[in-house]
Amino acid sequence: MRAAARPVAAQEGTGMFIAKVIGNVVATQKNEKFCGMKLLLVQPYISKGGMLESSGSSVVAVDSVGAGIGECVLFTQGSSARLTQTTKDTPVDAVIVGIVDTVEVDGKVLEKP
Amino acid sequence: MRAAARPVAAQEGTGMFIAKVIGNVVATQKNEKFCGMKLLLVQPYISKGGMLESSGSSVVAVDSVGAGIGECVLFTQGSSARLTQTTKDTPVDAVIVGIVDTVEVDGKVLEKP
Amino acid sequence: MRAAARPVAAQEGTGMFIAKVIGNVVATQKNEKFCGMKLLLVQPYISKGGMLESSGSSVVAVDSVGAGIGECVLFTQGSSARLTQTTKDTPVDAVIVGIVDTVEVDGKVLEKP
Amino acid sequence: MRAAARPVAAQEGTGMFIAKVIGNVVATQKNEKFCGMKLLLVQPYISKGGMLESSGSSVVAVDSVGAGIGECVLFTQGSSARLTQTTKDTPVDAVIVGIVDTVEVDGKVLEKP
Amino acid sequence: MRAAARPVAAQEGTGMFIAKVIGNVVATQKNEKFCGMKLLLVQPYISKGGMLESSGSSVVAVDSVGAGIGECVLFTQGSSARLTQTTKDTPVDAVIVGIVDTVEVDGKVLEKP
Numbered sequence: 160m161r162a163a164a165r166p167v168a169a170q171e172g173t174g175m176f177i178a179k180v181i182g183n184v185v186a187t188q189k190n191e192k193f194c195g196m197k198l199l200l201v202q203p204y205i206s207k208g209g210m211l212e213s214s215g216s217s218v219v220a221v222d223s224v225g226a227g228i229g230e231c232v233l234f235t236q237g238s239s240a241r242l243t244q245t246t247k248d249t250p251v252d253a254v255i256v257g258i259v260d261t262v263e264v265d266g267k268v269l270e271k272p
Numbered sequence: 273m274r275a276a277a278r279p280v281a282a283q284e285g286t287g288m289f290i291a292k293v294i295g296n297v298v299a300t301q302k303n304e305k306f307c308g309m310k311l312l313l314v315q316p317y318i319s320k321g322g323m324l325e326s327s328g329s330s331v332v333a334v335d336s337v338g339a340g341i342g343e344c345v346l347f348t349q350g351s352s353a354r355l356t357q358t359t360k361d362t363p364v365d366a367v368i369v370g371i372v373d374t375v376e377v378d379g380k381v382l383e384k385p
Numbered sequence: 386m387r388a389a390a391r392p393v394a395a396q397e398g399t400g401m402f403i404a405k406v407i408g409n410v411v412a413t414q415k416n417e418k419f420c421g422m423k424l425l426l427v428q429p430y431i432s433k434g435g436m437l438e439s440s441g442s443s444v445v446a447v448d449s450v451g452a453g454i455g456e457c458v459l460f461t462q463g464s465s466a467r468l469t470q471t472t473k474d475t476p477v478d479a480v481i482v483g484i485v486d487t488v489e490v491d492g493k494v495l496e497k498p
Numbered sequence: 499m500r501a502a503a504r505p506v507a508a509q510e511g512t513g514m515f516i517a518k519v520i521g522n523v524v525a526t527q528k529n530e531k532f533c534g535m536k537l538l539l540v541q542p543y544i545s546k547g548g549m550l551e552s553s554g555s556s557v558v559a560v561d562s563v564g565a566g567i568g569e570c571v572l573f574t575q576g577s578s579a580r581l582t583q584t585t586k587d588t589p590v591d592a593v594i595v596g597i598v599d600t601v602e603v604d605g606k607v608l609e610k611p
Numbered sequence: 612m613r614a615a616a617r618p619v620a621a622q623e624g625t626g627m628f629i630a631k632v633i634g635n636v637v638a639t640q641k642n643e644k645f646c647g648m649k650l651l652l653v654q655p656y657i658s659k660g661g662m663l664e665s666s667g668s669s670v671v672a673v674d675s676v677g678a679g680i681g682e683c684v685l686f687t688q689g690s691s692a693r694l695t696q697t698t699k700d701t702p703v704d705a706v707i708v709g710i711v712d713t714v715e716v717d718g719k720v721l722e723k724p
Binding site for chain 2: 400401402403429431432433440441449450451459461462463464465466467468469480482483484485486487488489490491495
């Protein structure tokens, strides 16, 4: 039966991921705490077979480090996303906290997406 | 073996998503803090192949920005969902925080659902 | 390759869902804060193709509104689940917050499960 | 197209689940707040077709109720996992909060795993 | 219909997992609270069929116990990830809290990855 064959998978509901900034979102009518925030669309990437591979859903994240389109970033989700100066006490649940220079797996620097 | 072929996927347990308001939910008998709240059914959309594509489960979210049926919105989940005036200190775990004007990916404005 | 064909899916790790109460759970030996709580087994339902369809895993949720077996309810997960009087300061992570009267999608009232 | 056929699934990122204690984990070098804690490996079970069926990933959970290998337990995840005396203010994200006596679905007591 | 055959799966959005440290991430431009933190890439492993099997996505986690590449570790996600001295009040959502000596399932010590 197919169902039984499906692998059980560790699901990282929260966690921090590597992602590529792929776009941006504009919303004029919004919660006042979002004013001035840069809303970016990020696509998570994971390490797989010695490469960084696009995986999972694109998410909207607030920028807190000056990230731009096409950059490889580190983003945080969940309540920890409110622990930057930009997002303090705001209804923000995903924030970019760093720009990734290198990802190294098994002693090899992976090509960035 | 099939199981081994399944891609590992970054799971965004929380995060902020783009969604379309597809319906509403009426509950008369409810927690008193929900009184006066507008409960909307939202369907998440993700960016895929230059389009916004319906993805994942419909969720019930509280409106905090005057969103209506058919509108494309931004919603927040998790503890951050309690950081709007509408949802402060309530048992609410998903809230609409903005009405999306445009989503731009690779320099192209995507058609809204 | 199969893996590449798998759709990326917006994963709602937390959020509020519509569910049907399908059973109950009895635990005599338990954390003292659970004493007196009614532990129900709920099956989430989502809106799909103009119907409410069973989806995802059955979860154990604490009742805070007098819900009974067979009823269609609204439940909240995550830290927000501790924001009802019943669940305040308890190690409870899922709570029923309302009994659903109607779910309306595209102007049509969906049949309850 | 395969992607379109995949069911959207309500993802319970947090929530409370029924699980079976299947093993234990020993870690000597660890965060000091873990000292004295019993780390158990639990396998979630869900109600499906009138049975309790193994589902999802095995998780490491701290015991707070004297659970042992082979027992059917109730466990809580997320920030609520810190609301027991055993896990207060610790970096623990999953805790066993009860030992399950019975799970009843559709008026029938399910066989425990 | 394929959709109906898909197993409902308990999704552990948060929780604690066993993982292998597979790499590291360098980010020069980052949130100031990340300064001095060691960012490691960890691959979750679950117990399956008497073995530890790679499962789910690689995640970025902060080290709090002196873990190194190739080691088998225990990591915590969600708000609990901020409960170590290393990660207190930081926008960190995943932290390594222990180095795993043994994982025992059904009375058998599993081989570490």
